[in-house]
Structure formats: C-alpha cells, structure tokens
Amino acid sequence: MFGSQIFTGRFGAVPFAGFNPNYQVTTGDRISVRMWGAFSYDAVQPVDAQGNLFIPSVGPVNVQGVRNAELNQHVAVQVKRVFRATVGVYASLAAAQPVKVYVTGFVKAPGLYGGLSSDSILYYLDQAGGIDPDRGSYLEVDVLRGGQVRAKFDLYRFLLEGLIDHVQLQDGDTIVAYPRKHTVRVTGEVLNPYIFEFGKPRITGAELFALARPRPGATHLSIVRKIGAERRSEYHALAEADKVLIEDGDEVLLTSDKYPGTILVRIEGAHLGERTLVLPYGAVLKDALSRLNPAPQANVQAIQLFRKSVAVRQKEMLETSLRGLEVYALTARSATSEEAELRSKEAGLILQFIERAKTVQFRGQVLLGEARESERTLLEDGDLIRIPEESNLVSVSGEVLFPNALVQRPGTTAKDYIRRVGGFTQTADDSKIILLGQDGVVKDADALPMAGDEIIVLPKIETKRLEVTRGITQILYQIAVSAKVVLGL
Numbered sequence: 001m002f003g004s005q006i007f008t009g010r011f012g013a014v015p016f017a018g019f020n021p022n023y024q025v026t027t028g029d030r031i032s033v034r035m036w037g038a039f040s041y042d043a044v045q046p047v048d049a050q051g052n053l054f055i056p057s058v059g060p061v062n063v064q065g066v067r068n069a070e071l072n073q074h075v076a077v078q079v080k081r082v083f084r085a086t087v088g089v090y091a092s093l094a095a096a097q098p099v100k101v102y103v104t105g106f107v108k109a110p111g112l113y114g115g116l117s118s119d120s121i122l123y124y125l126d127q128a129g130g131i132d133p134d135r136g137s138y139l140e141v142d143v144l145r146g147g148q149v150r151a152k153f154d155l156y157r158f159l160l161e162g163l164i165d166h167v168q169l170q171d172g173d174t175i176v177a178y179p180r181k182h183t184v185r186v187t188g189e190v191l192n193p194y195i196f197e198f199g200k201p202r203i204t205g206a207e208l209f210a211l212a213r214p215r216p217g218a219t220h221l222s223i224v225r226k227i228g229a230e231r232r233s234e235y236h237a238l239a240e241a242d243k244v245l246i247e248d249g250d251e252v253l254l255t256s257d258k259y260p261g262t263i264l265v266r267i268e269g270a271h272l273g274e275r276t277l278v279l280p281y282g283a284v285l286k287d288a289l290s291r292l293n294p295a296p297q298a299n300v301q302a303i304q305l306f307r308k309s310v311a312v313r314q315k316e317m318l319e320t321s322l323r324g325l326e327v328y329a330l331t332a333r334s335a336t337s338e339e340a341e342l343r344s345k346e347a348g349l350i351l352q353f354i355e356r357a358k359t360v361q362f363r364g365q366v367l368l369g370e371a372r373e374s375e376r377t378l379l380e381d382g383d384l385i386r387i388p389e390e391s392n393l394v395s396v397s398g399e400v401l402f403p404n405a406l407v408q409r410p411g412t413t414a415k416d417y418i419r420r421v422g423g424f425t426q427t428a429d430d431s432k433i434i435l436l437g438q439d440g441v442v443k444d445a446d447a448l449p450m451a452g453d454e455i456i457v458l459p460k461i462e463t464k465r466l467e468v469t470r471g472i473t474q475i476l477y478q479i480a481v482s483a484k485v486v487l488g489l
Contacts, residue, residue, distance in 0.1 A: 001133035001134075001138075001194060001195045001197075002138075002156075002159075002192065002194035002195060002196045002197070002211065003131065003133075003138035003155055003156060003159060003197070004130070004131070004133040006122070006126075006130065006138075006155060006158075006159060007125065007126050007129070007130025007131065009126060010126070011120070011122040011123050011125070011126035012123055012124075012126030012127040013126075021067065021068055021069035022067060022068070022069070022166060023067070023068040023093070023117075023118055023166070023168055024065050024066065024067055024068070024168055025047060025051075025063045025064065025065065025066045025067075025068065025071060025093065026047065026051075026064065026065070026097055026117065026168070026170070027047050027048070027049055027051060027064070027097070028046060028047060028097035028098070029046070029047045029093060029097045029117075030044050030045070030046050030047075030093075030094040031044065031045055031046075031047060031053055031063065031071070031075075031091055031092070031093060031094060032044045032091065032092050032093075032094040033045060033053065033055060033075065033089075033090075033091050034089070034090045034091075035055075035079065035087055035088065035089050035090075036087070036088045037083075037086050037087040037088050038083060038086035038087050039057060039083060039086075039087050041055065041056060044094050047063060047064065050062075050064075051063060051064025051065070052064075053075070055075075055079065057082065057083075058078065058079050058082050058083075059082075061075055061078040061079075063075065068093050071091055071092065071093060072089075072090060072091045072092060074091075075089060075091035076089040076091070097116065097117045098114065098115070098116060098117075099114070099115060099116065099117045099169050099170060099171045099173070100112055100113065100114050100115075100171055100172070101113055101114075101115065101124050101169055101171075101172075101173045101174070101175060102172070102173070102174040102175065103124050103125060103127065103128040103174075103175045103177075104174060104175070104176055104177075105136065105141075105175075105176040105177035105178055105179075106131065106132045106135045106136030106137065106177045106178065106179055106180070107125060107128040107129060107130065107131060107132060107136060107177050108128065108129025108130060108131075108132055109128045109129040110128060111128060113127040113128060115127070115169075117168055117169050117170065118168070119169065120164060120166065120167075121141065121143060121153060121164075121167065121169075121175050122158070122164070124169075124175050125141070125175065125177070131155070131177050132177075134180075135179060135180055136177045136178075136179065136180055137177065137178045137179060137180045137181055137197060138154075138155040138156055138159075138197055139154050139155070139156060139181060139197055139198075139199050140152070140153075140154070140177075140178040140181070140199075141153040141154075141155060141175065141176065141177050141178070142175070142176045142178070143167055143169070143173055143174070143175055143176075144173065144174040144175075144176060145170065145172075145173050145174075150167060150173070151165060151167045153165065156197075160211075180197060181197055181198065181199055182197065182198045182199070182200065182201045182248035182249075183195050183196065183197050183198070183248065183249065184196050184198065184203075184208055184246055184248070184249075184250050184251075184252060185250075185251045185252065186208065186212040186252045186253075186254070187251075187252070187253050187254075188218070188252075188253040188254035188255055189214060189215040189217060189218035189254040189255060189256050190209075190212040190213060190214050190215060190218070190254050191212070191213040191214075191215060192211060192212050192213055193212070194212070196208065196211050196212065198248075201247060201248045202245055202246070202247050202248070203245070203246055204241070204242055204243070204244065204245060204246070205221060205236070205238075205240075205241030205242065205243075205244040205245075205246055205252075206241050206242040208241075208246055208252065209238075209241055212252075212254075214238060214254050215254075215256075217256040217258070218238055218254045218255070218256055219237065219238055219255065219256055219257050219258060220235060220236065220237055220238055220254070220255050220257045221235075221236055221238055221241065221244070221252055221253065221254050221255070222234065222235045222236075222252070222253045222255065223235075223236075223244070223246065223250050223251070223252055224250065224251040224252075224253075225247060225249070225250050225251075226249060238254070259281070260281045260381060261280070261281055262278050262279060262280055262281060263278075263279050263280075263281055263283065263379060263380065263381035263382075263383075264276055264277070264278060264279075264381055264382065265277045265279055265283075265288055265379055265381075265382075265383045265384075265385060266382075266383070266384045266385070267288075267292070267384075267385050267386075267387070268384060268385070268386045268387070269298070269386045269387035269388055269389065270294060270295035270297055270298035270299070270387045270388065270389045271292060271293060271294060271295060271298070271387045272293045272294070272295050273291065273292060273293035274291075277291055279379060282378065283378075283379050284375065284376050284377060284378055284379060285305065285368070285374055285375050285376070285377040285379060285385075286375035286376065287379075288379060288385060289303070289375065292387070294387060295387075295389070297389045297390050298387045298388075298389060298390070299387070299388050299389060299390045299391070299438065299452065300387065301439075302388050302437070302438040302439040302452060303368065303374075303385060303386070303387060303388075303439065304365060304368075304385070304386040304388065304439060304440055305365065305366040305368055305377070305383060305384070305385055305386075306363055306364050306365050306366070306383070306384040306385075306386065307364045307365075307366050307380055307382075307383050307384075308364055308380075308382050309364070309380065310362075310364035310365070310366055311361075311362040311363060311364025312364070313364075314362040314364060314478075314482045315362050317478065318357065318360070318362075318475065318478055318479070318482075319358070321471065321474060321475050321478065322354050322357055322358065322475065324471060325350065325354065325471040325472065325475065326350070326351065326354055328471065329346070329347045329350040329351065330347060350472075353472070357475060357479065360479050362482050363482065365440045365482070367439070367440050367441055368439060369441070388438050388439075388452065390451075390452075391438070391451055391452040392407055392408050392451045393405040393406065393407060393408060393451065393452070394406050394407075394408045394417055394449045394450075394451070394452075394453050394454070394455065395453075395454040395455065396417050396418060396420075396421045396454075396455045396457075397454065397455070397456055397457075398428070398455075398456045398457035398458060398459075398480070399424060399425045399427055399428030399429070399457040399458065399459050399460075400418055400421050400422060400423065400424060400425060400428070400457050401421065401422030401423055401424075401425055402421045402422040403421065404421045406420055406421070408449065408450065408451040408452075408453075410448075411448065412448065412449070413446075413448060413449075414433055414435055414445060414446075414447075414449055414455050415430075415433075417449060417455055418433075418455065418457065424457060427459045427460055428457050428458075428459060428460060429457075429458055429459060429460040429461070430457075432457070432458035432460075432473070432476075433445045433455065433456070433457055433458075434455070434456040434457075434458065434477070434480055434481065435447060435449060435453060435454075435455055435456075436453060436454045436455075436456065436481070437450070437452070437453055438450075438451075438452030438453065438454075442481055456480050458473075458476050458477070458480060459476070461473055461476075
C-alpha cells in the first residue's frame with residue numbers, strides 16, 4: 001500500500017522539541033527568562049493555570065496564546081514598563097507542554113499516547129503502529145477537540161510534497177484515521193508498484209501515473225476490472241492515458257510492448273575489427289561473419305558461438321538431473337543396519353557432489369557443425385562469437401597425473417597423449433575419455449586428436465547401485481562437455 005512506508009517507527013522514536021515559530025504558548029509550557037543590567041534574574045518558569053509567568057519585581061506577565069516567534073518581544077515589552085532602559089531581557093520556550101492524545105480509528109493499535117504539544121500527528125500515529133494498510137485511509141486523518149474537527153490531514157501530501165500542517169495538540173485531543181477510500185493496484189513497468197488510494201471513485205490514467213511513475217520503456221497499459229461476477233479487460237497505449245478512465249478496484253499493468261529492431265553481437269578472439277556489431281533483428285551468422293576482420297592467426301573454421309539462453313537451458317537440464325539423483329540417493333531402502341549405514345555415508349558424498357555441481361557456470365555454446373548449415377543460424381541479442389587462434393597444441397585435463405598442453409603429432413592417439421602427461425590417476429575411468437574439437441564438437445574417443453583439440457578424462461564412479469552410477473556419469477558428461485569442468489564424487 002502506497003504510504004505504508006511512512007510508519008516504520010522513525011517518527012515515534014524522536015519527539016519534536018525544535019523551534020516552531022507558530023507554536024502558541026499554553027498552560028504548562030516551560031519558559032526560560034533571563035534578565036541582566038540593573039536587575040539580574042535567570043530561571044525557567046512554567047506557565048500557570050491563568051496563562052501567566054511571575055517575574056520578580058515585575059509581577060505576572062500573561063503569555064497565554066502568544067506565538068513562539070513573538071514571545072521574547074512580548075515579555076520584553078512587559079518588563080520595560082517597570083525597568084525603562086536599564087535591564088536587558090531574553091525569553092524563550094524551554095519545553096513544550098506534555099500532553100496525552102487519543103489515537104483511534106483504522107490504526108494498528110488504538111490507544112492513549114503521551115508526547116509533547118509540539119509533536120506532529122505523525123509522531124502519535126507512529127506510536128499507534130501507523131495507519132492499517134489493509135483498512136485505513138492515508139488521505140483522511142482528522143484531529144478532534146471537544147468533538148469538533150480541529151484540523152484535517154492528507155498524508156500523501158506529506159509523502160509526495162513534504163508538506164504537513166503544524167497543529168498544537170492539547171490534553172484529550174483525538175486523532176482519527178478514517179476507513180480506506182478508493183484504491184487501484186499498479187504493477188509492471190513502473191517505478192512505484194503499489195496500491196494507490198484516491199478520494200474519488202474514478203480517475204484518469206494520467207492522475208494514476210503521476211504517482212506510479214511509468215518507466216521510460218513502458219508503452220501500454222492493461223486494465224482488469226471486476227463487475228460483479230464478470231471480469232473485463234482493457235488495453236490502451238500509454239500515450240492515451242489522459243483519456244483512459246480507471247475505476248475503484250481496477251488492476252493496472254504497464255508493459256513494454258516493443259519489438260526488437262536491432263540486436264548487439266559481441267566479437268572476441270582473433271579479430272582485428274570492431275568488437276560489437278549492431279545487426280538487424282533476424283540477422284543470421286553469415287551476416288556477422290561478413291563483417292569480420294580475422295587476424296592472421298585466426299582459425300575461422302572453428303568459430304564458436306555462445307548464447308545466454310542456451311546457458312540457461314543447460315543449467316536447467318543439469319538441475320533436473322541433480323534433482324533425480326538426489327531423490328534416488330535419499331529414498332533408497334536398506335535391508336540391514338550395516339547396509340543402511342553404508343548408504344547413509346554414500347548419500348552424504350552424493351549430496352556434496354550435487355552442491356558442487358550446482359555451482360558450475362555453463363558457457364552456453366551452440367555447436368555450429370558444417371559451415372554451410374551454420375551460416376543460416378539466427379542470431380540473438382547478446383550472442384558472443386569467438387574466433388579462436390590457430391593452435392598446434394592438444395590439451396589433456398581431468399583425471400590425469402599432470403594435466404598439460406602438448407604439441408600435436410600426426411598419428412598420435414588420445415591414450416598416447418595421456419601417457420605423455422603421466423597417465424591416468426587412480427580415480428580415473430580409462431573407458432570414459434572425451435575428445436572435444438576446437439569448435440566444441442564432441443569427437444569419437446578413438447579418433448586421432450587434431451591441433452586445438454582437448455582430451456578430458458572422467459573420474460571413476462564407485463557405487464553399488466547401478467542407477468546412481470548411471471546418473472552421476474550422465475551429469476559428469478553434461479558438465480565436462482558444456483562447461484569443460486571435471487568433478488569427482
């Protein structure tokens with residue numbers, strides 16, 4: 001509810017004892033009076049029941065109803081009737097009168113609250129927990145004195161413009177919050193997505209958006225209106241908001257209904273031209289490649305395309321696999337207590353593996369395949385095209401003793417390269433070897449590695465349950481191919 005942010009305890013925590021020039025002195029206020037010269041006097045006196053201060057050698061001085069801004073001059077005039085020009089006078093309000101005020105109506109905690117007569121109604125409303133956001137009105141709050149309206153307040157005026165009238169409260173005054181009036185809910189492309197209250201049952205869209213403040217990209221508004229058991233919808237351009245009528249209880253949604261005219265594609269790697277391309281919506285990879293300026297060492301045949309939406313999809317597929325593995329690990333039954341203990345330890349290891357797997361960041365690579373087919377690939381806004389450099393190296397990683405990059409030798413197999421980096425580790429699965437081309441394509445593990453390829457050795461999964469082994473192996477393949485990361489159990 002717009003306005004509920006006012007009452008968070010900040011007003012009720014700090015009473016107002018500052019200088020208010022329009023405050024009128026009343027019974028119980030404490031006045032500081034200082035006199036010097038031919039007669040010296042320094043004291044703080046309360047205003048008595050008759051509205052007087054009693055100053056020695058001067059007598060009673062009536063200050064009831066005197067404005068705070070005029071108090072010093074008023075007292076000085078009275079003193080100088082006795083001491084013509086030989087005495088200086090300074091009088092100021094030391095403390096406003098303590099009062100007790102009733103707060104009732106649609107507030108969270110109606111009751112009697114103490115404060116100062118100079119405190120604003122926000123202080124007392126905050127003491128009472130603030131306006132009830134589900135039932136109370138922020139537009140109509142009254143101060144009653146003797147059953148008559150002393151002042152009326154609109155809290156939206158304070159919230160939006162910083163303006164609030166200062167009313168001098170007295171013992172027994174009543175602050176009343178009235179029931180909520182007409183409301184409209186606003187969501188979507190706005191800076192202030194709230195329920196707004198209005199004093200009339202029908203307003204224009206322009207009046208509503210003066211409070212909700214549409215974002216720069218907003219273009220249209222839709223209105224959902226309930227009429228009895230019927231539900232109706234309207235759709236308008238935001239530019240026509242001043243002609244659109246919005247009624248009590250409507251739900252308004254602002255949207256940014258735009259079609260993309262252009263997209264941005266980022267270029268990285270061995271490229272000597274501009275790094276960001278602006279292409280028309282619907283452009284294909286061929287359009288981007290025609291604007292490339294490859295470096296001499298660029299391997300244009302192994303161009304890589306990375307896409308955010310693909311990375312999101314890869315993450316979703318991994319999470320689906322992890323949920324299935326987690327359910328299987330936690331719900332497996334055991335025939336004996338010894339088996340239950342072993343499965344409990346195994347489940348703990350599996351859960352640790354799952355937590356590590358959740359932190360993997362996917363690259364979102366799109367495998368392009370043959371050049372003729374890949375050139376017709378539609379590009380998306382935010383795509384990244386990477387031009388790799390020519391390489392004569394073969395990388396070996398994963399479960400090997402000394403992961404490294406080796407110079408490619410014709411006729412050398414994947415296992416030959418693995419032997420050259422120290423061979424498999426004890427936890428390696430020598431039957432699970434992945435051979436990735438420089439363009440990200442997975443090759444047959446028995447194929448001869450080419451320059452720029454990468455060999456990844458997966459770990460051995462040792463569990464007594466076939467389903468767990470199969471599930472973890474599948475996840476390891478997903479992560480190794482999509483993120484080039486090797487995890488162990």
